[in-house]
Amino acid sequence: QQPARKLRVAIMGLGSYGTRVAKAMKDCQSAELVGIVTGSPEKIPVWKKEYNIPDKNVYNYETVGQMKNNPDIDVVYVITPNSLHAKHVMQVAAAGKHVICEKPMADTAANARKMIAACEKAGVKLLIGYRLHFEPYTRKVIEMIQAGEMGKLNYIDNYQGFKIGDPTQWRLKKSLAGGGALMDVGIYCLNAARYLSNEEPIWVTAQETKTDPVKFAEVDETIQFQLGFPSGLVASCATSYNIRFERLYAQGDKGFAELSPAYGYGPIKGRTHKGPLDEPVVTHQTAQMDGMADIILNNKTIDPPVDGQEGLKDMIVLDAIYESIRKGSAKMK
Ligand code: NDP
Known part of the structure; x- marks a missing residue:
């Protein structure tokens, strides 16, 4: 089922993967890039021109909270370095917007739990960028x-x-x-x-x-x-x-x-x-964003899921892997 309207996405973090996602979204049926969040002013004119983004949908990391007053953005896709995901997801949730967060969801399971709690409290959806679930x-x-x-x-x-x-x-x-x-x-x-x-x-x-x-x-x-x-x-x-x-x-x-x-x-x-x-053969990020539009706009579910709980389950095991390494193995001479 096609959503009645497209999912309106802002990308936070206009780096190499953010650029790939933006390009792939040009071919989406159900999602469109409408906004950006960036700490690099020099990227703004380039992205505005390439994606036809209006000034009112341009933010930086300090002004994200003001998105609360912008009805033209549904979701922010956080594509920043891993250890910033928790802070950035919580900023977006506080602005009342749904969040897609890149993998790994966070740097620790403890931070992943905080992100889930913040999104639940704000009543917004949290999805993790597991593109292969749509491949x-x-x-x-x-x-x-x-x-x-x-x-x-x-x-x-x-x-x-x-x-x-x-x-x-x-x-x-x-x-x-x-x-x-x-x-x-x-x-x-x-x-x-x-x-x-x-x-x-x-x-x-x-x-x-x-x-x-x-x-x-x-x-x-x-x-x-x-x-x-x-x-x-x-x-x-x-x-x-x-x-x-x-x-x-x-x-x-x-x-x-x-x-x-x-x-x-x-x-x-x-x-x-x-x-x-x-x-x-599909462009992964195009399939992912069309699939995520269906999840966010139409409450569709996907198995295996791409929600915060799925991200947390990976983080719990990642923590355990690092713990296992710290404990060490038997050394041979
Ligand atoms: P890049 O370094 O290319 O881009 C990261 C962007 O984050 C920057 O361009 C910048 O954007 C923003 N940023 C904000 N704060 C910082 C900071 N302190 N240092 C550096 N950058 C900052 O990284 P990638 O795009 O390769 O990776 C970003 C995320 O995407 C990672 O979590 C990574 O794991 C994930 N990823 C996922 C892939 C997938 O297939 N699912 C593939 C590749 C990456 P700006 O200048 O606009 O503020």
């Missing part, structure tokens, strides 16, 4: 598993990483990133293990490797983690800022699914025990 190859694998086509799921092998460039960027600063590769891209492996299994892990173990202690002085470079689920399913996952790799493999009693590449902007490719997957 056809990912959805096909989820649906096949849910329909029992793989039998009982036994094992997931899952990794995502890339070689990070500029050593001065915020992703390598703990105060802005919260953590390193795990927070940034390892979260995809964790999220996939959770949505494929439809379970929450009951144990977590993890190991960290650092080959460049200078570049990765503040955040994690490479982490392997293992998740055990109530059904007996085990997920073996890895993530890195210094290895380029990307794959999701799920093995069940009756079949398997493999997506490779699995997590980037696509095209995603995949196969199962039945043969190659052939699903529609």
Whole structure:
């Protein structure tokens, strides 16, 4: 069902991903970019021109509260560095607007809980930018598993990483990133293990490797983690800022699914025990924003969900992975 009108979106944080989302929204059926929140005045004329944004819908991080008096914005999409998500989401909620927040939802589960509480108090919806929940190859694998086509799921092998460039960027600063590769891209492996299994892990173990202690002085470079689920399913996952790799493999009693590449902007490719997957290729952020318009305007639900609780569940496990690393493993001479 098409919404009666389009979802009117303001983007907060006009960086590299904010730009990608804005471009993708040009092709949306149900969502449109109408406003911006930025701390960089030089970006304002460029974005106003490109997206036809009126002056009254332009804000900075200090004036967000004034959005309360602007009936022409429905939702703010927070696309700022991870450790600022909590503060920014709470500012938007206080202005009475719905919020979409990028992954990772926050830097800790404690902050994720505060964000959920603030949005509940304000009576606004909180969604997390899990674009793959709207991606056809990912959805096909989820649906096949849910329909029992793989039998009982036994094992997931899952990794995502890339070689990070500029050593001065915020992703390598703990105060802005919260953590390193795990927070940034390892979260995809964790999220996939959770949505494929439809379970929450009951144990977590993890190991960290650092080959460049200078570049990765503040955040994690490479982490392997293992998740055990109530059904007996085990997920073996890895993530890195210094290895380029990307794959999701799920093995069940009756079949398997493999997506490779699995997590980037696509095209995603995949196969199962039945043969190659052939699903529609979409721009992830276009599909996501059309789907989120339906959730916000029409109260549609999606399984697996993209709400604050889903973000919190990932944050709880991320906290546990870091705790497992702090506790350490047996050292061999
Ligand atoms: P960028 O550095 O490219 O952009 C971040 C923007 O946040 C900046 O351009 C700036 O916008 C704003 N900002 C506000 N305060 C700060 C600050 N103190 N330091 C730096 N920037 C600040 O980052 P990305 O766009 O790559 O990432 C932003 C978020 O999006 C992250 O949470 C990341 O995990 C997520 N992301 C999600 C992806 C996905 O596939 N779902 C892919 C990539 C990123 P301005 O100048 O307008 O104020």
